[in-house]
Amino acid sequence: MARPHTVLAGGTDFYPARVGGAIEEDVLDIGGIPILRGISCVSAGWRLGATTTWSELLEADLPPLFDGLKQAAREVGGRQIQNAGTLAGNLCNASPAADGVPCLLALDAEIEIASSTATRRVRLDQFITGVRRTSLAPGELVTAIHVPKPAQEARSAFLKLGARRYLVISIAMAAATLEIAGGRVANARIAVGACSAVAQRLPALEAALRDAPLDGHLADRVERSHLASLTPIDDIRGSATYRSDSTVVLLRRLLAGFVP
Ligand SMILES: Cc1cc2nc3c(=O)[nH]c(=O)nc-3n(C[C@H](O)[C@H](O)[C@H](O)COP(=O)(O)OP(=O)(O)OC[C@H]3O[C@@H](n4cnc5c(N)ncnc54)[C@H](O)[C@@H]3O)c2cc1C
Numbered sequence: 001m002a003r004p005h006t007v008l009a010g011g012t013d014f015y016p017a018r019v020g021g022a023i024e025e026d027v028l029d030i031g032g033i034p035i036l037r038g039i040s041c042v043s044a045g046w047r048l049g050a051t052t053t054w055s056e057l058l059e060a061d062l063p064p065l066f067d068g069l070k071q072a073a074r075e076v077g078g079r080q081i082q083n084a085g086t087l088a089g090n091l092c093n094a095s096p097a098a099d100g101v102p103c104l105l106a107l108d109a110e111i112e113i114a115s116s117t118a119t120r121r122v123r124l125d126q127f128i129t130g131v132r133r134t135s136l137a138p139g140e141l142v143t144a145i146h147v148p149k150p151a152q153e154a155r156s157a158f159l160k161l162g163a164r165r166y167l168v169i170s171i172a173m174a175a176a177t178l179e180i181a182g183g184r185v186a187n188a189r190i191a192v193g194a195c196s197a198v199a200q201r202l203p204a205l206e207a208a209l210r211d212a213p214l215d216g217h218l219a220d221r222v223e224r225s226h227l228a229s230l231t232p233i234d235d236i237r238g239s240a241t242y243r244s245d246s247t248v249v250l251l252r253r254l255l256a257g258f259v260p
Contacts, residue, residue: 004138009051010084012077013093036143045148047112050088050141055079057087065147068156068175069103075160076100078167088142094128094198101128101199102175102191103158104145112144121146128198152179152186157257159250163237170194171238174250178209178258185212190251195232195243202226205251214260219252226251 005028008014030036036051039060046066048057054073062070076082076090076099090100091111104124111127113120113136124145127135136142156177162168172194179187188209193199205226212218224244232243 007092007141009086009089010053012081012085013089013095030141045146048087048145048147050112050143050145051086052088054082054085054087058082064155065107065150065177066156068106068158068177069100071158072099072103072160072173072175075166087145091124091128091145092134092136092142094130094132094134096131096197096199097170097173097194098199099158099160099170099173099193102173102193103156104147105191105199105201106156106175106177106189107147108177108189110146110148111142112146113140114143115140119143125201131197150177150179150187152181154179155258157254159254161246161250169237172232172243172246172250174247174254176251176254176258178214180214183214183260185209185214185218192227192230192247192251195227195230195247197231200229202229204228209255214258216256216259218255218258222248222251222255224248 003026005026008027008029009031031051037049039052040047054076057073058070073082076085087100090098109124110121111124113122116139122135129135154177156175158175160173161171170193175191177189178185188206190202190205191199192202205222208221208226209218212221227244227247232240234240
């Protein structure tokens with residue numbers, strides 16, 4: 001039986017994790033496989049190829065549904081990192097602070113996975129199972145990320161808090177996708193990252209936003225109790241209390257940006 005290989009895409013997480021040590025594992029570089037790259041619009045939504053880079057996402061002609069993911073792309077490292085780092089690499093690395101995860105949770109993304117014998121799809125909230133852990137089995141590869149077309153006109157947004165404005169690991173971040181119909185929120189998907197082992201949707205806040213008028217007062221609907229499922233930690237970047245307080249502020253600012 002073939003030995004398992006470690007997949008290499010842009011290498012921007014892979015190499016920093018191996019500084020000071022020899023690379024002894026077998027590595028499969030997927031960066032040159034054309035079918036894994038690029039964004040296409042299909043009848044059910046959009047297919048984002050696994051090795052699509054953050055820069056390619058930024059250049060793509062996409063509807064306002066993707067504004068939040070594009071905002072995250074602008075904040076993933078600097079230009080060199082955005083040119084090399086890939087969307088699937090960000091998910092497969094499964095860092096609690098991965099900026100793409102809350103945005104793609106708020107987009108209801110599904111992950112397309114292939115092995116030499118089968119392909120399958122799994123919802124993103126079931127794909128990342130813990131810190132640096134995913135549901136990928138040995139011999140499996142992420143081939144694409146699928147974003148479904150929302151039932152209504154939809155917009156998204158993303159905000160990140162770091163110790164400085166750019167080139168920084170998130171202390172907390174929040175992403176929102178709102179579907180709008182008749183001047184009201186028909187559907188809301190809100191996710192928070194860096195405040196639990198795996199980024200999470202906030203169903204209680206989503207319920208509080210449903211059917212709310214888009215009158216510039218959505219921020220008033222955010223309550224601390226909506227964050228009850230989060231488990232922020234104390235670390236060198238911030239205390240748990242600071243993370244919780246900041247998340248409330250981030251969510252309110254994010255929602256205040258949704259105006260008619
Ligand atoms: C200076 C610097 C700044 C950074 N800033 C940020 C930041 O602000 N925000 C942020 O979220 N991240 C940041 N990162 C992390 C990194 O750039 C991103 O997570 C990037 O998207 C990773 O993609 P990659 O293609 O480089 O992944 P790689 O390093 O190639 O791979 C990462 C992991 O995923 C696995 N993998 C990759 N692709 C696949 C696949 N298709 N199928 C299965 N497994 C796969 C690899 O085996 C590896 O374990 C930064 C990194 C650096 C070095």
